[in-house]
Amino acid sequence: MKKMDFYIGPCVIESPALAQEIAERILKDLGPFKNEINLHFKGSFDKANRSSFTSYRGPGLDEGLKILQMINKQYGLPTLTDFHTPDQAMAIAEVVHVLQVPAFLCRQTDMIFSGAEACKKFDRELKIKKGQFLSPEETKNIVDKASHFLPKDKIILTERGSSFGYNNLVVDMASFQIMKSFGVRAIHDATHCVQRPGGLGTATGGKREQILTLARAAVAAGADGVFMECHPNPEKALSDAATALPLDSVKTVVEKLLTIRRAVME
Numbered sequence: 001m002k003k004m005d006f007y008i009g010p011c012v013i014e015s016p017a018l019a020q021e022i023a024e025r026i027l028k029d030l031g032p033f034k035n036e037i038n039l040h041f042k043g044s045f046d047k048a049n050r051s052s053f054t055s056y057r058g059p060g061l062d063e064g065l066k067i068l069q070m071i072n073k074q075y076g077l078p079t080l081t082d083f084h085t086p087d088q089a090m091a092i093a094e095v096v097h098v099l100q101v102p103a104f105l106c107r108q109t110d111m112i113f114s115g116a117e118a119c120k121k122f123d124r125e126l127k128i129k130k131g132q133f134l135s136p137e138e139t140k141n142i143v144d145k146a147s148h149f150l151p152k153d154k155i156i157l158t159e160r161g162s163s164f165g166y167n168n169l170v171v172d173m174a175s176f177q178i179m180k181s182f183g184v185r186a187i188h189d190a191t192h193c194v195q196r197p198g199g200l201g202t203a204t205g206g207k208r209e210q211i212l213t214l215a216r217a218a219v220a221a222g223a224d225g226v227f228m229e230c231h232p233n234p235e236k237a238l239s240d241a242a243t244a245l246p247l248d249s250v251k252t253v254v255e256k257l258l259t260i261r262r263a264v265m266e
Contacts, residue, residue, distance in 0.1 A: 001036070001265050004258065005156075005187060005225025007080050007098070007127075008250060009042040012058045012239040016067050019043055021232060022247060023075045029251035036258055040098060041071050042080040042227065047239050049104060056238040061088060065095045072097075080127065086114035093118035103129040103160055103192075106142055116149035127156040129189065132163040132197075136175035143182045152183040158227060159218070160189035167196040171214055173221040180222065188218035190228040190253075191243045206243035208234070212253055219260045226257060 008026050013019055023041050030039055045064020047057050058064060068079045078097035083089055084105070092099055099119055105111045106128050119126045126146055130139050139157050146155045157179045161169030171193050179186040193214060194207045215226055231237040234244040245253065 001262070003036060003038045004219075004261055005038045005040070005185065006030070006254065007040045007042045007187070007225070007227040008230060009080075010231055010239075011044060011229045011237060011244060012047050012056065013043040013045055013064050013067055014056075014238050016070065018232070019067050019071055020074070022230065023071050023077055025232075025247055026230075026250055027075050027077060030254055033254060033258060036261075037254070038225070039077060040080050041068075041075070041077040042100075042229070043068060043071075044082050044239075046082070046084060048084045049102065058239075061091065065092065069095050083111075083115065086110045089114040089118035090121070093122040093124045096124070098125045098127050098156075100158075101126070101128040103131045106131045106134065106139075109145060112142060112145040113149070116146045116155075119154060120149050125154045125156060126150060127158060127187070129158040129160050129192075130175070130179070132161060132169060134162075136172065136178040139179050140182050143184055153185075155184045156187055156224075157182075157184055158187045158189050159193070159223070161193035161195075163197075169193055169195060169197070171218065173217055176218065176222045176224075180224070185224040186222070187225045187227055188215060188223040190215040190218070190226050191240065191245065192227075192229075194243050195240070196242075206240070208243055208245070211243070211245060212256065215253065215257055216260055219257050220264055222264070226254075228253070 080098035082100045159175045164170040176186045194210045231244040232247045
């Protein structure tokens with residue numbers, strides 16, 4: 001059975017110590033599933049789309065890359081991070097294994113091209129989040145742009161829900177089948193899809209209690225993997241506190257999702 005991709009870590013890199021704590025815990029807890037999953041550590045060096053300009057954004061590019069490189073060397077985990085401008089792609093691809101294009105930037109041709117070129121040079125993967133404003137059918141254009149430089153097995157699309165009314169997102173479970181029909185992997189974003197963007201006025205709210213329900217449905221619908229953010233103390237997380245999974249619940253969530261995966265693949 002093909003391994004399932006998991007991208008797990010904090011929303012934003014808060015400190016080297018927090019990154020180490022999370023990496024060590026997920027590596028230990030998910031060790032029993034190593035034959036069934038491809039585990040990546042994810043963490044953002046900059047959250048450039050915070051609701052408020054006073055919110056914490058992260059350690060910045062240079063410090064963030066140092067921490068991600070440390071995580072890879074110390075724990076052997078491949079890493080993922082976002083990039084926000086085309087000129088960042090090469091520097092990030094030199095260190096990080098998966099470059100992620102944020103949802104709001106998914107149609108920016110320069111972002112796709114620069115990310116794909118950097119991934120080609122350093123043999124990395126390009127992961128693009130489907131914007132909340134796009135139908136899954138429209139992601140074919142994104143794949144066409146990226147595949148101008150990269151083979152499709154290096155391109156990943158991510159479903160994170162679509163805007164539906166105010167401060168709400170809805171996941172169309174047909175998205176996975178549609179996006180996979182373009183010859184790429186399709187990933188479910190388990191924690192961002194339950195957000196209520198701007199729902200707290202100066203911060204994003206969310207529905208943490210729905211994470212597992214939707215993730216189970218996504219795996220049953222054929223998602224190739226799951227992206228999810230976690231924190232040792234979600235209420236004190238410096239970004240996306242309303243939707244981060246408690247770190248000590250990650251193992252249980254992954255175990256339940258793999259049970260569904262095994263049933264689907266039989």
